[in-house]
């Protein structure tokens with residue numbers, strides 16, 4: 001049986017209607033909210049290629065800054 005949501009993957013179990021990937025999507029939606037997930041997908045995917053590169057860089061930069069900050073905070077805590 002194919003997934004009722006994406007229609008491309010097979011369902012996780014015989015009685016299930018969704019595939020494993022769509023179940024994960026559902027979890028993300030319930031964690032972050034459908035609007036947020038949708039706007040991220042639209043911002044990242046539905047743009048022209050140059051803008052897409054910039055967006056990905058921006059997303060990564062945000063992620064790296066957060067990690068750097070966490071590392072620094074940890075180091076400071078260790079040195080005390």
Ligand SMILES: [Zn+2]
Pocket residue numbers: 003004005006007008009018019020021022
């Ligand atoms: Zn699916």
